[in-house]
Amino acid sequence: MSAPFGLREVREAYSRAGRWLHYTPVLTSRCLDQLAGRQLFFKAENLQKTGSFKARGACNAVFIEKEKNPASPGVVTHSTGNHGQAVAYAAKCAGLPCSVVVPRDTPKVKCSAIEEYGAELVFCEPSPKSRKETCAEIASKTGRTIIHPYDDYRVMTGQGTIALELLMEVPDLDAILVPISGGGMTSGIAITAREMQPACRVFAVEPVGKDLQRCLEEGEKVYSGPNKFLDTVADSIRIQQVGDLTFPILCEFAQHKVFTVTDQQMVEGMRLTFERMKMVVEAASGAAVYAALHQLEEVTPSPQKVGVILCGGNVDLDLLPWATQVGLK
DSSP states (O other): OOOSSOHHHHHHHHHHHGGGSOOOOEEOOHHHHHHHTSEEEEEEGGGSGGGBTHHHHHHHHHHHHHHHOTTOOOEEEEOSSHHHHHHHHHHHHHTOOEEEEEETTSOHHHHHHHHHTTOEEEEEOSSHHHHHHHHHHHHHHHOOEEOOSSSOHHHHHHHHHHHHHHHHHSTTOSEEEEEOSSSHHHHHHHHHHHHHOTTOEEEEEEETTOOHHHHHHHTSOOOSSOOOBOOOSOGGGOBSSOOTTHHHHHHHHSOSOOEEEOHHHHHHHHHHHHHHHOOOOOHHHHHHHHHHHHTGGGSSSOOSEEEEEEOBOOOOGGGOHHHHOTTOO
């Protein structure tokens, strides 16, 4: 397939949304390099506005909505928390009304942040189907534009700015590890990396139960039932299936090898990042850290200069997994 957007659109997104975003640092750690046996470059999206990479895609999409429809009645989205915070933030910056649909079991820290940005918070049942239906109902009643958390080219293009910054700073990376949920960030990074550094391979890192590698190898989503939330400690990457728009991009531009990480392994990576780098990161970020330290020998040639996306840092500090053991398997 030809890419639905490219480096030009990513640069436009960077120009459009950049004033509302942080240029996040690329961090290194001699200790983690020694453990991994290679050079690691950590893109600290946990330090991004709203505490995750999601602000990039949300700002690009919301400001495009504002540009195309100055009289817009607002935006609405559905989210497990991070995208909801990001859209609420972007809508506040753009001066647009906003509603955010979240599952009832969304962490309180994320719900509070959404409300603090001035958005209406709407709870739904904890399933992708309920999220989508509740969001569509609000859009129908209010006329607000849906900002999908991943199946939206405006969002993907905004997420591509992560790779833009990372490869401008470390242009000779030979791999990037990306925690994956619906696939918007991985798609944006994979398209951008292909154009900026064709030799750089982009690998997704998933929780147990996603089975993305088999889907990519077979070229179709090989699931027998509806999309669901996986039982994982990483609430920000618990969607089982990637999107209808992101899937063909992943098939074409990302590596078909996918690293699968257990809850215990995610938490090991998360805790190590706390201890060695003094960085507060979510379990999803810990998944990429663990894969960088322990799983890269599974691919040939084994990459030696690796970008690791620390995708977010919205952690409930009262429920740190190694302190509570909640949900660990």
